[in-house]
Amino acid sequence: MSSSTEVAVVTGASSGLGRSIAIRLAKENFHLVLASRNEEKLRSLQVEISNDGGNSTVIPTDVSSETSVDNLVVKAEEIGSVSVVINNSGLGLFSNISEHSIEDFDRQINVNLRGSFLVSRGFIPGMKNKQTGKLVFINSVAGKWGYPFSAGYVASKFGLTGLANSLRNELREDNIKVISIFPGAIDSPFWDAVNVNFPREEMMTSEDVAETVVHSIMMPGISVLEEIVMRRVQGDF
Numbered sequence: 001m002s003s004s005t006e007v008a009v010v011t012g013a014s015s016g017l018g019r020s021i022a023i024r025l026a027k028e029n030f031h032l033v034l035a036s037r038n039e040e041k042l043r044s045l046q047v048e049i050s051n052d053g054g055n056s057t058v059i060p061t062d063v064s065s066e067t068s069v070d071n072l073v074v075k076a077e078e079i080g081s082v083s084v085v086i087n088n089s090g091l092g093l094f095s096n097i098s099e100h101s102i103e104d105f106d107r108q109i110n111v112n113l114r115g116s117f118l119v120s121r122g123f124i125p126g127m128k129n130k131q132t133g134k135l136v137f138i139n140s141v142a143g144k145w146g147y148p149f150s151a152g153y154v155a156s157k158f159g160l161t162g163l164a165n166s167l168r169n170e171l172r173e174d175n176i177k178v179i180s181i182f183p184g185a186i187d188s189p190f191w192d193a194v195n196v197n198f199p200r201e202e203m204m205t206s207e208d209v210a211e212t213v214v215h216s217i218m219m220p221g222i223s224v225l226e227e228i229v230m231r232r233v234q235g236d237f
């Protein structure tokens, strides 16, 4: 492929919101780079994108590993010009504070925050060289409000808000748009292992949220949707 190929990287593309974003973005003529750990699920998404007439490459990646992210950056930049990076990989582990283990806390920080730092840091030099790019952070309403029983998740997402805000101000002069999306509950496998009985059918769909993400990416000209809070009309559960 060539430098005229516009590449969009989606982390956490194997499931839920990342999967929906990849499918939707492939319709905008980006070559999608599908990155997460589960290669089998990424390959099945690749087939779906291809059946829809889109193009994609699978690059198995653990965003919490520096070597794995370095590999993602090198391979994605070989495909073409990486103009969109979507930091979407994430997990939530919910419990009261006395049952919140250090391992659970560290896992959320390592994937949700450190992973987004590593991936962004890897692709920013290429965007600066071209003086254009879009860096998207899939945050959460938990990146703005301190929900209970969510200490590690809220801390990781507040950290992500700070990371995005700092990068936005650092990268304005390089014409790099930094977009943070703060969704409320989305019906996805995220909730499979969570011990709460929020009705899944009353959550937003990943397709609806993906539509908003893609709208923010496709916004032309000199403006940028810096922050979007997206909730169901009834509010939080």
Ligand SMILES: NC(=O)c1ccc[n+]([C@@H]2O[C@H](COP(=O)([O-])OP(=O)(O)OC[C@H]3O[C@@H](n4cnc5c(N)ncnc54)[C@H](OP(=O)(O)O)[C@@H]3O)[C@@H](O)[C@H]2O)c1
Pocket (backbone or CB within 6 Å): 011, 012, 013, 014, 015, 016, 017, 018, 035, 036, 037, 038, 039, 041, 061, 062, 063, 064, 088, 089, 090, 091, 092, 111, 138, 139, 140, 141, 182, 183, 184, 185, 186, 187, 188, 189, 190, 191
């Ligand atoms: N669902 C909600 O209610 C909700 C609401 C607000 C915000 N969000 C945010 O939306 C994002 C996507 O969540 P989702 O709802 O789509 O959850 P999901 O269906 O559980 O998907 C999570 C994705 O993260 C990837 N991931 C986890 N650990 C990873 C690692 N170490 N390296 C690379 N990828 C990793 C998983 O892929 P592999 O297993 O293949 O690695 C998977 O593709 C998350 O950042 C989440 O915090 C979700």
